[in-house]
Amino acid sequence: MKTIKHIDTQRLSLAGLLISLGIIFGDIGTSPLYVVKAIFNKGVIEEDLILGSLSCVFWTLTLQTSIKYVWITLNADNKGEGGILSLYSLVRKKAKWLFIPAIIGASTLLADGMITPAITISSAVEGLAIHYPEVPTVPIVVFIISILFIIQRFGTSIVGKIFGPLMFVWFSTIGTLGLLYVIQAPEIFAALNPYYAISTLISHPNALYFIGAIFLCTTGAEALYSDMGHCGKANIRISWIFVKLMLILNYFGQGVWLHQHAGYTMGNINPFYAIMPDGFVVYGVAIATLAAVVASQAMITGSYTLISEAVRLNIWPKVAIRYPSHHKGQLYVPSINLVLYIGCMLIIAVFQESSNMEAAYGLAINVTFIMTTILMCNFLLRLKINKIAILVFAIAYFSIEFTFLAGNIVKITHGGWLTLLLASTLFIVMFSWYGARKIKNSFVRFVDVRKYYPIISELSEDKSVPLFASHIVYLTSANNSHEIEHKIIYSMINKKPKRADVYWLVHVDVMDNPHTREYVVKKLIPNKLIRIDFKLGFREEHQISLLFRKAVEDMVEKGEIDITSNYQTLKKHGIPGDFNFVILEKIIAKTNDLKWYQKVIIEIYKILKKFSLSEERGFGLDSSFVTLERVPLNIPTTKKVILKRLN
Incomplete structure (x- = not known):
């Protein structure tokens, strides 16, 4: 019978036979x-x-x-x-x-x-x-x-x-x-x-x-x-x-x-x-x-x-x-x-x-x-x-x-x-x-991030906007590097403009094999917007904070990025800037538009969520460097609202 070629984790040996027993x-x-x-x-x-x-x-x-x-x-x-x-x-x-x-x-x-x-x-x-x-x-x-x-x-x-x-x-x-x-x-x-x-x-x-x-x-x-x-x-x-x-x-x-x-x-x-x-x-x-x-x-x-x-x-x-x-x-x-x-x-x-x-x-x-x-x-x-x-x-x-x-x-x-x-x-x-994950993903709207390149570049240099952090990191579920969740753009630009020297997008792709640990860097806007795609096997621990830090260190060693703080005092002494992870916890605001079985799934999910790890702990992030934002996925629109204004 045809088999997949691979190297056994342990070759045939007396010790291997004993362990298998x-x-x-x-x-x-x-x-x-x-x-x-x-x-x-x-x-x-x-x-x-x-x-x-x-x-x-x-x-x-x-x-x-x-x-x-x-x-x-x-x-x-x-x-x-x-x-x-x-x-x-x-x-x-x-x-x-x-x-x-x-x-x-x-x-x-x-x-x-x-x-x-x-x-x-x-x-x-x-x-x-x-x-x-x-x-x-x-x-x-x-x-x-x-x-x-x-x-x-x-x-x-x-x-x-x-x-x-x-x-x-x-x-x-x-x-x-x-x-x-x-x-x-x-x-x-x-x-x-x-x-x-x-x-x-x-x-x-x-x-x-x-x-x-x-x-x-x-x-x-x-x-x-x-x-x-x-x-x-x-x-x-x-x-x-x-x-x-x-x-x-x-x-x-x-x-x-x-x-x-x-x-x-x-x-x-x-x-x-x-x-x-x-x-x-x-x-x-x-x-x-x-x-x-x-x-x-x-x-x-x-x-x-x-x-x-x-x-x-x-x-x-x-x-x-x-x-x-x-x-x-x-x-x-x-x-x-x-x-x-x-x-x-x-x-x-x-x-x-x-x-x-x-x-x-x-x-x-x-x-x-x-x-x-x-x-x-x-x-x-x-x-x-x-x-x-x-x-x-x-x-x-x-x-x-x-x-x-x-x-x-x-x-x-x-x-x-x-x-x-x-x-x-x-x-x-x-x-x-x-x-529930499938239902939530159905509400996620992706936009072309390339349309926002000019705004992001200008926001990074806009001194009228308070500096949120030297480096802001967003976790994105978009598989296509040219796409980004609309909620991330909203958090970055609309909700409360967040100025940073460098914006980072981190994507985790769970691979079909068990022990892969790889990453790919894409410089969307050189020195302004950088995306890192981690390819992790399904048996690998998602220590995103540690993996991200290692990837950044590798980039610094190769001279691909300078993470020195732009604050004058810190820059003078060559001190690296701070990193802040912004986690968007996506919630379903209303369930009226869902089918009955989807409503049941969401209600069970809400119960399970109480017993599961928080978003930052689930991704292995240090909570002291995390900003958590709750964002509704299905905000009601005003199109069907009938409202009469009186003089």
Whole structure:
């Protein structure tokens, strides 16, 4: 299959393979904790269901994880970065409607991510009940998750270094435990025959519920793509061979235990712990809990990255993003940390036990898979691959994923409503923020800045106008360097004339690739009006104040501009003039002319605006050098006003 050429962020290496174990496979690697238990759902262990369920697990991992994600989707890298928003940035210019599947996929990924710490850590800790049935597990789970979210503000780069070795121990352990049972009954490998999967899906009376439980084995597949930038696709593909082998050995080992207990009621027994020797269970619970923490940490870090991308792409309110360490890619988003924590606590409060969470898990992430398939089809069309091959891909994976969706829809009444509610809330936030920006932009009127060159030049020299600042900087959204918002001209000339030695226009263009940092200088009026266009990748921080200062320093070094103050005393001593950023906060004055759904979007936007960063903080500006002006976008005109003057 045709791929985009690029240099992997990390070449194939032993260190890269180890890192990928710790970062990429946490979620999918802990699925044996609850998948088999979810399939049999405390009921009778049916002989006919054992081979069928194992066959479904194997072929789901093969078709959904190995082929779709590891082999095909990893090719859709954006300069080495992956994830649904990275994929969207590759195809967004081809079709504007693709922002819908992008934000649906992002919101469902975040929503189902909230349940990952709850279900994995609960499943791990509940193993204590084997030897200590009187110990309450819920408080322990709440404590572990609380500590996990608290330490995020301090950075996790040190903890991250042990993730790889820890997950290597985890996978080796579960593989070995499974192998000890598999060698007792090697005939269990008959489940590799897809006949058993197809036969079970067709004939089993609870096939839909069964499909929903099977889907849990691949819920972490999206993480393989989302976290590609941390270790490169070559390391992911090679390490997946080891991970998949260990997973299959463990699943099939649990299958042998099921055969040995066919006809019995499973009850609260978890086959994952049942295949452990009695003396090893306590150690097994400890290792499983640590692995669950790793899986949860990967989900949290992935959520931070997703939100930071969404902010740059203007589909999420501007929120504070911190960098708690010098570790590459290390982010901390306080608001999202709180949202995820509240979501986890809500899920634990509602479901209490992992067996109840299993009924709700998977529904939202299933929707993410479908949205990724939609975006992938558009990406493949962009590569001009044989359309028959793309059609085969689309038919195959829409069929598989909609079949899984049919099984997961059954979960709505069993708790899936909660993840759908969370996903819907996140979707409304994204859609409203994106939609309000579009509505506001529709009111923005651009004018030809060249018509104002003479006025701007004269204003700069007009001593009758008080000097506002030596340098005035306006942020402009005009893509065309010959255009400017009418509101900027109004602020500069009409509202209160602002004299400056030099006027600057700064434009930020968010690029489709992740890590671009470039700028272009255009001298519209030499030494009077200068425009700087910053081209920033969608993963780059918008530190406009710092970037602008660096660009000006470069221009001064090259002798392109003299920023020495024109005040006589300061000029005598060669002191630079002051800079003042004028931020125009655009507001919609009235909503009478808007359609009803636009009014709803604007009202939601106003609420979100209260919780988002201010304009100056959002652009990384020092507030002491900022003048904020609120400007209405839709001022009522006097054309339709009927007014009679009396003598």
